[in-house]
Amino acid sequence: MNYRRTKTQIYVDILRSVQRANGRLKKTHIVYKANLTHSRLQPYLDFLLSKGFLAEEKNGNQTFFIITERGLKFLGEVNKLKEISDAFGVPL
Amino acid sequence: MEIIIPTWFYGFDSVMYLICAAVGFLLSYYFHKIYSISSEKKHVYIDLGFLLLSIGFLILAITGVYSYITFAKCLVSSHNCVLGLVDEVFGLEDFSYFLYFGLSISAYILFITAFTRMEFKFAKYLLLALIGYIILIVSFMPIKEDIDLWITYHDYFHMTALIMMIFISFKNFVYYSERKSLNSLSVAVSFSFISLFHLFHLFSFVSEWMYVFAHISLLIGFLILLMMVLRVKKK
Numbered sequence: 001m002n003y004r005r006t007k008t009q010i011y012v013d014i015l016r017s018v019q020r021a022n023g024r025l026k027k028t029h030i031v032y033k034a035n036l037t038h039s040r041l042q043p044y045l046d047f048l049l050s051k052g053f054l055a056e057e058k059n060g061n062q063t064f065f066i067i068t069e070r071g072l073k074f075l076g077e078v079n080k081l082k083e084i085s086d087a088f089g090v091p092l
Numbered sequence: 093m094e095i096i097i098p099t100w101f102y103g104f105d106s107v108m109y110l111i112c113a114a115v116g117f118l119l120s121y122y123f124h125k126i127y128s129i130s131s132e133k134k135h136v137y138i139d140l141g142f143l144l145l146s147i148g149f150l151i152l153a154i155t156g157v158y159s160y161i162t163f164a165k166c167l168v169s170s171h172n173c174v175l176g177l178v179d180e181v182f183g184l185e186d187f188s189y190f191l192y193f194g195l196s197i198s199a200y201i202l203f204i205t206a207f208t209r210m211e212f213k214f215a216k217y218l219l220l221a222l223i224g225y226i227i228l229i230v231s232f233m234p235i236k237e238d239i240d241l242w243i244t245y246h247d248y249f250h251m252t253a254l255i256m257m258i259f260i261s262f263k264n265f266v267y268y269s270e271r272k273s274l275n276s277l278s279v280a281v282s283f284s285f286i287s288l289f290h291l292f293h294l295f296s297f298v299s300e301w302m303y304v305f306a307h308i309s310l311l312i313g314f315l316i317l318l319m320m321v322l323r324v325k326k327k
Contacts, residue, residue, distance in 0.1 A: 006129065006130065006131045008128060008129040009129060012129070080324050080327065081122065081126045083275060083324045083327075084122050084123075084126065084275075084320075084321060085135065086271070086275065086276070087273070087278065087320060087324075088138060088206075088207075088264075088279050089207060089264060089276065090132075090134045090135060090138060090206055092126055092129060
């Protein structure tokens, strides 16, 4: 299927992939779980970090991305919008 | 045919239109948010559909209030006054009802386009067919001079709207039978009540209660939609 995600859908996919991994994920894992390349992922991560939806956590040489309360709240809002659009038979 | 409107109901219909407009604006706002995430046309069609429908209700509510205030003034004055007339032929009520008719039919076309996952070019043909149908009605229907212009076209509008709403309700019941969710049932039932609004209006020459039942059906339809949204937001 020829399907192009919107920016917001990509933000949601990144946040969901982190949330599903118990709220903590390395960049490499986000790359394949959100189906993006390293270079394409970086601006999205920068945006989510700047908005406070994600936070960085250093553990030795490794950097983890953690979903924040704000990020969870945003995902909750998206889920509610999905329920409304599902009710009308026009799924999000 | 004439429309029998009970005098005791004056004002209530405007309040009901205002409530329906508020719910419609709320749904339009949510579908606008949904569209900002998905960028899918079907979502923007529903967004615009509810927006047009709400503007239509708002126009009816404002005109209704204006007409009733004029009517109340007429009752106390001994002058021979005419209700909200723009000119000899085309009254203010005619103007607002024609706007409402056009906005509602456009909204229903947008809903059908979204729910049938129809390509917009087919929706354009549907729109062209409807315009042709309206031109036929306007060209061949005799205008009665003793009643308002909008009442002459009232039955044709409600008949057209009823057919469209039955189709929309049917599509939503089919979707409910696949999903079996309370929210999709709420949407299907609410569209059925809006269909009843048009059906009762078609029989508003029979009794004054038909006009009342029509508005109660419309209000129930929109309140069911509001309850569905509140239920989702409360989670």
